[in-house]
Amino acid sequence: MDAATSRKLDTSNFQERAADGLRQMIISGELEPGLPLSEVSLAETFGISRTPIREALKQLQIEGLVEIRPRVGTFVVVPSRRELNELFEMKQLLEGGAARLMAARGEVSELAAMRENVRQADAAVEAGDTARYEELVHDFHEILIAGADNGKLATHYRLLMNQLAYGRLVHTSLSQPGRSIASEHEHRTVLELIAAKDGIGAENCMRRHVHASQQALMSQLDS
CATH class of the missing domain: 1.20.120.530 (GntR ligand-binding domain-like)
Structure with missing residues (x-):
């Protein structure tokens, strides 16, 4: 396995771990509806770079758990x-x-x-x-x-x-x-x-x- 492939796999694993962790934190209520989510803070929390955090947030947006507002920020969804x-x-x-x-x-x-x-x-x-x-x-x-x-x-x-x-x-x-x-x-x-x-x-x-x-x-x- 070359270095590029290894890095890609690591990023994918980090993204999955971050998505699973964030999903559980939202479902449990640890991250409350409307809460702004900082990529920097989340990267520190999970001990990974911002790239897999960013991809994890995109995945959670697809699942309906977070809302990404361009040039504003990312927030835990508040269901109407x-x-x-x-x-x-x-x-x-x-x-x-x-x-x-x-x-x-x-x-x-x-x-x-x-x-x-x-x-x-x-x-x-x-x-x-x-x-x-x-x-x-x-x-x-x-x-x-x-x-x-x-x-x-x-x-x-x-x-x-x-x-x-x-x-x-x-x-x-x-x-x-x-x-x-x-x-x-x-x-x-x-x-x-x-x-x-x-x-x-x-x-x-x-x-x-x-x-x-x-x-x-x-x-x-x-x-």
């Missing part, structure tokens, strides 16, 4: 109310479809994992452990997507979740009084319908659950 509503509409379709597909598969390993998730979530809600319940909400939806056993659906779902920065939104929606209890009841109902192989019922219930989360989120944002 319309964009949030559109993303949640897509979430309804994808997760509803995943519930229907999982129900058709019968007694698969993901169903056992979902049962255990709901059991632990019941305990977390009863104990008032919102932080733990937030983790279990994330896991429930991940199990659902895995249970659908559809790679294309999973790929589109990952992109959507990144654009939603869903972890931050879950925290906001669950801060609505009574939402954790309602959310866990909705999860349990979805589980029961999937276990009963009621694909249509599971899909409709999952879509209602996503819609209820959306309403809770919007209510908290308005307040």
Whole structure:
């Protein structure tokens, strides 16, 4: 391998590492919506040159996580109310479809994992452990997507979740009084319908659950 090829591979690896790190920082809320992003500061944070940082930011712009404004700067995207509503509409379709597909598969390993998730979530809600319940909400939806056993659906779902920065939104929606209890009841109902192989019922219930989360989120944002 010549030196030029080696440098190209190094740049590609650095870009991927920076993109992965920045993506996670945005999704988790560590980098808040509207925050300006400095190539110099990010290069120092990741211990790499500005070139792979610049390329990583371009990739995240394609994914809908950052906005690059020529001659102004680069910023973490602030989704509009319309964009949030559109993303949640897509979430309804994808997760509803995943519930229907999982129900058709019968007694698969993901169903056992979902049962255990709901059991632990019941305990977390009863104990008032919102932080733990937030983790279990994330896991429930991940199990659902895995249970659908559809790679294309999973790929589109990952992109959507990144654009939603869903972890931050879950925290906001669950801060609505009574939402954790309602959310866990909705999860349990979805589980029961999937276990009963009621694909249509599971899909409709999952879509209602996503819609209820959306309403809770919007209510908290308005307040």
